[in-house]
Amino acid sequence: MTASFYQGKVKHDDRMLLMLSTLNGLFAMTVLFAWTLIAMFVAEPVSWATWHPMSAASRPEVYDYPFVMLWAMPIAGMSISWAAQKIGNRQLAHFILCVPLLVLGLMVGWYHFAPVAWR
Numbered sequence: 679m680t681a682s683f684y685q686g687k688v689k690h691d692d693r694m695l696l697m698l699s700t701l702n703g704l705f706a707m708t709v710l711f712a713w714t715l716i717a718m719f720v721a722e723p724v725s726w727a728t729w730h731p732m733s734a735a736s737r738p739e740v741y742d743y744p745f746v747m748l749w750a751m752p753i754a755g756m757s758i759s760w761a762a763q764k765i766g767n768r769q770l771a772h773f774i775l776c777v778p779l780l781v782l783g784l785m786v787g788w789y790h791f792a793p794v795a796w797r
Contacts (some may be wrong), residue, residue, distance in 0.1 A: 692768065698775035699759065702752035705779070709749040713740045720748065722788035726797065751778035 681773040709716050725731060728744040740749070755778040789797065 684797065688765055695768065695775065698772065699756050702756050702778055706749040706752040710740065720786055723786045726789055729786040731794055748782065751781065
């Protein structure tokens with residue numbers, strides 16, 4: 679007698695899903711545990727993107743409005759992606775894991791690397 683957790687289904691070894699989930703988790707944990715270092719780099723881009731006037735000099739907290747999305751979006755993405763994977767929709771799981779990374783990457787990248795006239 680054997681026990682199978684997959685109930686006859688084929689187990690998909692999805693390294694991309696694991697990598698995206700790990701990347702989201704590492705980003706969220708870095709924001710939570712190294713907030714003072716992260717705040718210096720992302721305070722102005724986040725306040726610019728959300729139209730919430732604030733700077734690194736104003737000592738933003740990790741639970742303040744625009745900055746809560748730095749760790750809440752990746753954690754929510756991981757949770758929703760897990761649920762999408764459990765219902766069998768792997769494409770949705772991949773998309774949901776890419777959204778927080780793309781939004782945060784575009785926000786910081788646009789602020790730091792785009793010409794000032796484009797802001």
